[in-house]
Amino acid sequence: MTRTSRPTGAHGPSGSAGVPGRACAVLAALAAALVPAFVFAPGPLAARMSGGGFGDRRALVGSLSESFVDYWSSGDRDFSPSLQRVVDYWLDYHLVKAVIAAALLAVLTTLGVLLWRAFLRAGRVGAVGTAALASAGILVTALALLSAAAVMANIQGAVAPFSSLLSMLPMRVSHGELADALDQIRRYLADYPDSGERTPPxxxxxxxxxxxxxxxxxxxxxxxxxxxxxxxxxxxxxxxxxxxxxxxxxxxxxxxxxxxxxxxxxxxxxxxxxxxxxxxxxxxxxxxxxxxx
The missing domain is CATH 1.10.287 (Helix Hairpins)
Structure with missing residues (x-):
């Protein structure tokens, strides 16, 4: 009895090159969905998690500036309720971004492994196919590295959201209560911790x-x-x-x-x-x- 062998091209070009086409397509689709999610989802999700959000960056900076002045004026160590609200939102914002970035990193790493394995096994796809696999592998590897950096930065922001928020304060403001508060903070920090007077909490x-x-x-x-x-x-x-x-x-x-x-x-x-x-x-x-x- 003669055994019928499967045609070499039964799986198409991708199969002959060792590329799991369906898996790569699914992973690429997931990555394509996670990128805009990383940009647009954290704000609404953080607002739901913290019980309040901000319409845009200007609103966030405005609320931060006002609540920061209140906190500084209070003389307390604990955040004022208004500043705590901003800090809680910013913590959740970075937490969501960290989770999405980690998911994107996992997807891109898996996709990269599949592409590079396919590149190493690409024997019958010709120069063009081999170059395409190499280019895709390089691109996915670069995106995975960027995702890893995003995970690190957002873990940092989630663990210390107050310091992350400080970068959004308008440091160049020249007048008003915020300018006065910033000037006082600079004065205390100039000789910290030996300022010769009690350091504000x-x-x-x-x-x-x-x-x-x-x-x-x-x-x-x-x-x-x-x-x-x-x-x-x-x-x-x-x-x-x-x-x-x-x-x-x-x-x-x-x-x-x-x-x-x-x-x-x-x-x-x-x-x-x-x-x-x-x-x-x-x-x-x-x-x-x-x-x-």
Whole structure:
């Protein structure tokens, strides 16, 4: 009895190249949906979670400026109710963005793995097909790196939302209650902690939160550096294993090894810079209020 063999092209070009077309299409569609969700969904979702939102950035900045002045004038350590509302909203806003960015990172990482595997196995798709797979793999890898950076930044904003909000204050304002409050804060920070007078509780809160803000990024950056270093080691080992017998695989794994090493080094620099600021936050916070950070 003669066994009927399946035609090579039964799955079309993608199948012959080793590309799981349906999986890639689903992942690409998910990524395409998550990108606008990252931009447009956090505001409404954060408003629902915190019990109140802001129509646009101008409204948020206006509410922040007014509530910040009230908080500073109160002389209390605890946030005023109006400022607490803004901080709660900003925490939820970054939390939503972090979750969406993490989901996007997972989708892009999976898609990237599928594309690069297909590229390594692409034997019968010709130069054009091979170039298309390589281009798609490079694009998805770049987007995955951007997503990882977004996850880090939004975790930082979620853990220390007050410091994240401070960046939205109009530091250049020249008159009014906000300008007076900012001038007083600069004066206290100029000689912090040895100002010769009692430091207002609000300044202590700002310094402490600013330290936490940078400590979070230091931890996140070191974690990313460790993951990238591990990825680089694995890539170099696989490159050596592939050897000259598989030039394409050797080049791909060497490229990933080099990229991982460079990015790991950059992440270590970021971690050290943020750790330095976390240990001594007052000078950086003072530079921030002076508009030079």
């Amino acid at each position: 609000a300044v202590e809160v700002m310094v402490s939160d600013f330290s936490r803000y940078h400590a979070v990024m230091a931890v996140a950056a070191m974690t990313v550096a460790a993951v990238l270093a591990g990825t680089g080691v694995v890539s170099w080992k696989r490159s050596a294993r592939a050897g000259a017998s598989d030039g394409r695989a050797m080049r791909v794994f060497r490229s990933f090894g080099l990229l991982s090493a460079l990015l790991s080094s950059a992440a270590i620099v970021v971690a050290v810079a943020n750790l330095t600021t976390a240990v001594g936050p007052a000078p950086a916070l003072r530079a921030f209020f002076d508009g030079g950070w």
